[in-house]
Amino acid sequence: MSAETHANGGHSAALDVNDLGVSYYTSSGEIKAADGVSFSIMPGKRMGLVGESGSGKTTTALALMRLIKPPGRITKGSAVIDGIDLLSLSEEEMRTAKLSQIALVPQGAMNSLNPVAKVKNQIIDGLRDHDAQHSASQYRELVTELLDKVGLNRQVGDMYPHELSGGMKQRVTIAIAISMGPKVIIADEPTSALDVVVQRQIMETLAELQDELAAAILLIGHDIGLMAQFVDTLGVMYAGRLVETGTLRQLLSEPKHPYTQMLIDSLPSLERKDRKRGDLRGIPGTAPSLYALPSGCPFHPRCPQAMDICPSEEPLLKVVNDDHVANQGEQQAACLLY
Amino acid sequence: MSSLIELKNTSKIFGTGWFSRKTVALRDFSISVNEDEPAITALVGESGSGKTTIARLILGIIPPTTGEVLYRGKAVAQLSRAERRQFRRDVQVIFQDPFEVYNPFYKVDHALHLPVRKAGLASSRDEAVEIIETTLRQVGLNPRDTLGRYPHQLSGGQRQRVMVARALLLNPKLIVADEPVSMVDASLRATILENLRLLNTEFGISIIYITHDLTTAYEISEKIVVLYRGVVAEQGDVVPVVEEPEHPYTQLLIGSIPMPDPDQKWQQGLEVVSPTTDGADDTMNAEYTGCQFADRCPHAMDICQVAAPLYQTAPNRVVSCHLYRETAVV
Ligand SMILES: Nc1ncnc2c1ncn2[C@@H]1O[C@H](COP(=O)(O)OP(=O)(O)O)[C@@H](O)[C@H]1O
Ligand SMILES: Nc1ncnc2c1ncn2[C@@H]1O[C@H](COP(=O)(O)OP(=O)(O)O)[C@@H](O)[C@H]1O
Ligand SMILES: [Mg+2]
Ligand SMILES: [Mg+2]
DSSP states (O other), rough: HHHHHHHHHHGOEEESOOOOOEEEEEETEEEEEEEEEEEEEEEEEEEEOOOTSSSHHHHHHHHHTTTTOOTTTEEEEEEEEEEEEEEGGGGGHHHHHHTTTEEEOOOGGSSSSOTTTTTTHHHHHOOOOOOOOOOOOHHHHHHHHHHHHHOOOOGGSSSGGGGOOOOHHHHHHHHHTTTTSEEEEEEESSSTTTTTTHHHHHHHHHHHHHHHHHHHEEEEEEEEHHHHHHSSSEEEETTEEEEEEEEEEHHSSSSOOOHHHHHHHTTTTOOOOTTTTTTTOOOOSSOOGGGOOOOSSGEEEOOOOOOOTTOOOOOOOOOOOOOOOOGGGEEEOOEEEO | OEEEEEEEEEEEEESSSSSSSSSEEEEEEEEEEESSSSOOEEEOTTTSSSSSHHHHHHHHHOOOOOOEEEETTTEGOOOHHHHHHHHHHEEEEEOSSSHHSSSSOOHHHHHHHHHHTTOOOSSSSHHHHHHHHHHHHHHHHOOOHTHHHHOOGSHHHHHHHHHHHHHTTTTOOOOEEEEETTTSSSHHHHHHHHHHHHHHHHHOOOEEESSHHHHHHHHHOOEEEEEEEEEEEEEEHHHHHSSSOOOOOHHHHHHHOOOOOSSOOSSSTOOOOGGTTTTTTTGSSOOOOSSSTGOOOOTTTGGGGGOOOOOETTTTEOOOOOGGSSSSSO
């Protein structure tokens, strides 16, 4: 898919990830936290990445930013923006690519702002790392402009993190991320700690910024409702692998992978009309330990549709949508049922 | 009806912390937990709305600034030693992240033996083990898979269940669960909520379920209290409150829930606060006495400069909003 899209120049993906692998080497052995992850996002589009905690979402994000630290290592794959593979850049080249090509709002960022530095200085630090030096007044102007973009007034620049509400802090982390006008923005659970009203405001701001920058967004999270409000395409991760991808509508209305089916089925009753109040549905069993991944399909011990071959054969992503309507896009699942 | 715990017109004002001004964390709040009809009551509100403050008042961890906290009709501060011991057994708490409660260097057994010893539940070690094993089985855990292990060797779900077992050990009448599912995935969330419901239906324990997530409150509770900046916005049976919210804040909250349906987009035209002040507690200072929601409310009127009393809009329902001033005050 990626080769084709690249060939006809005009329609190439903003980000094209291929066969990404990341392992952590711990005293108890190797953990393949991301294994063969492939997806692409078109310019101006939004993709969601969902999965239980520990499924490798943050690892994938950090790998794209080249932020995997020992004992972790990127073991394979490529991540191409504008014809350049981020994963093969030198440290120095990557430093410039960061923020101007790809930027990350890290998981929990709003709670890791420096408590003793004013907001404006934290924004300037980000700029300084990546741009030519500006005069003090130029920096002041840039900060005001960035704050304005994320819906904060300029006085916020002179405040400390503890003086801000959660939503305001998250806006600051977004201002830092977009300061250099990236082509791809990754937001790792940007609203998980916020309530629904603030969440909605933050997502609306993120959408406006994306429009302005004509950027692509990768939104990481586990709230399917939020995804439905925001993304165009969706990827589902399980145990370090992408087990299903497709358009939002395909995955919501016709999930193919049994795990995706159960994920959708576990949505609370207030959010779906066909469910009685109090009818709680979880996914039985627990996520597998990555130290001792089940053989074959890693989901087979929890899968209600498991077959005899599932413990012995490892499924790969393949096209599964029945109707090949051109503009529907393709849906892929890694499941031996197909 | 005998009330186990009652908060009577309690307020909590925090003095001079980071700011040199007072923060009103809770204003004139009342709630009563009856032993005879154990129910699940949800306390819902955005962060900073006073939920944990209520939990701490109920648990007797902090005293109210004004108002009373009563345990079986008696002020908590005046309990005798024996009464206090009983109070500490009757009212238990389950925290957000069960990991925080465990010391990573001790086996989980430690977290279970401690309350048994403190409450003097067993006369010998064997008896203690027996009580613990029975309780673990009651919450669906196999003692052999659980005891003798370190916290990190258990799954998130198992750790949560051990927490529940720990709360259950002392045979409490009320469990306060402060955001027990806010950090977990959908699959685990259902399990934990199921456990809370089990504690209520099987063991007859009242539950105060604290959350910022209205959807889970709707799922398991019978009654709901919607808080906004330390004040009750709306309170009543969960189904009518969630399905036909009366307070403009409850309406905003429900309109902001992201629905997993691409054809049902976030309700348009909902008035929302300007981002520069979202959630910042400008009006939580002691001097302001108007409606807390007025600055964000699409229906704000002149009279909102004075806080609304609780209007009784239905037999089991109250709402603090002048829009309902035609109805009787509680
Ligand atoms: N620095 C690290 N060292 C060892 N293991 C790690 C490290 N970071 C993450 N992991 C492991 O990698 C797996 C994936 O984690 P993560 O990418 O954070 O998942 P998610 O974001 O989906 O919750 C987990 O099993 C986690 O324990
Ligand atoms: N110990 C304290 N000192 C000063 N202010 C506090 C303290 N505890 C809570 N507050 C303030 O009281 C308000 C309510 O807090 P809390 O009850 O923790 O809310 P919630 O649990 O709903 O997030 C917040 O504005 C908070 O900052
Ligand atoms: Mg993560
Ligand atoms: Mg709290």
